[in-house]
Amino acid sequence: MVFNFDGCIREVPGISVDCFTKHKFDECSTFFLSHCHSDHMTGLFDGFLSNFQSNKKLKLFCTVVSEIILRNMASIDGIDATAVLDQTVTKMMFDQEYDLDIDGFQVKVTAIKAKHCTGSCMFLFKTECSNVLYTGDFRHLPHQLKFISALRGFRKKNIPLDTIYVDTTFLLGSTKNSLPTINKTIRCIIREIKKFSRKYPKGIVLIIRPANLGSELMIRELARVFNTKIHVEDKLCELYKDIDYVRPFLTNDPSETFIHFCKQGDISAKDSETCEIHPTALSFASNDARKVQEEVDRMVMSATLRNT
Incomplete structure (x- = not known):
């Protein structure tokens, strides 16, 4: 039923x-x-x-x-x-x-x-x-x-x-066999950041946060792999302030790290090479999910490098 x-x-x-x-x-x-x-x-x-x-x-x-x-x-x-x-x-x-x-x-x-x-x-x-x-x-x-x-x-x-x-x-025909696991997604994000950092050692990474909650594993893994805290807005630091397994990995000081995990438009990077990553499940629910999956096979996220 x-x-x-x-x-x-x-x-x-x-x-x-x-x-x-x-x-x-x-x-x-x-x-x-x-x-x-x-x-x-x-x-x-x-x-x-x-x-x-x-x-x-x-x-x-x-x-x-x-x-x-x-x-x-x-x-x-x-x-x-x-x-x-x-x-x-x-x-x-x-x-x-x-x-x-x-x-x-x-x-x-x-x-x-x-x-x-x-x-x-x-x-x-x-x-x-x-x-x-x-x-x-x-x-x-x-x-x-x-x-x-x-x-x-x-x-x-x-x-x-x-x-x-x-x-x-996400129980949709367009998502059948296309949604990657969160672990696969995190691995691919890490791979793209490493690739970008080799090319632009002083560049910054902007990860456009899809929601306030739900990316705890990604935050912890990025902090561990790159040995850095992850920058988020004051509001998110306050939200996680009593969550011991997340809060220590966060900072509200953008100068403390090269990885910024914020909402769209909350970070400006006018003078730096930038890798922008949009982790979102919504792409897999689109009518064009097959093309999205082809892109995912290469990198599992939308990542664009731009000189600004």
Whole structure:
């Protein structure tokens, strides 16, 4: 069965997942957030702030890291959400089962690492009648599934799943067999930077960031391989300030490094040879995906060298 997801897990009444639109607060008091990308948290701050005063039963379940990101996001945007988050959020540990009573309905919930962006998770809901998996955005490869302990039961047999809610953003004919893995993409970016740096030892690299979250592995690998911090804007440093496995690799001082990981137009390089890299999955969803794939076979990203 395929349908447009509206936040409802039909097998678990009274909850909403990754959907915080106004009418949801009339129907639900228990909410789940899989990760902190804007398309999965529309209305979250507005909804909780405006409804909490009239409904003290509001609850929000997310991972420990997502809760940290939420607080930093609110602070950056000047939103006073501390008190509401303190009283509504349950911080979930990965692979730990939580017993919930949702208006008399009993359900066990587990947050499973989704490998999408920092803090991201899938949710496994177990009731007396069914086992339901909500994937959200995820990056698991097929061979990795057997290592997800929450999906393995007694004697390591797979838990039967009655329903799976799958995010199908890139489940398109044009992307079939064309999307590279994140590791392959990072390797190709590293190769292009090395090639550029040999030709222009004093050149700079501009990596146009596709989103605020989700490139943590790329940041860490670039910092490690080139033995340098990665320059990002003040806002991103603030967003990651409490994330120990990312923040040490970042700097908000552009003079400290030759690699800049910023939004389009945030860095000017008028007097330097520049390598500009645009890592984006959107190219693979275009109608011209075959031509894109031919380019990917050579470098896996759009990289242009220009003298300015």
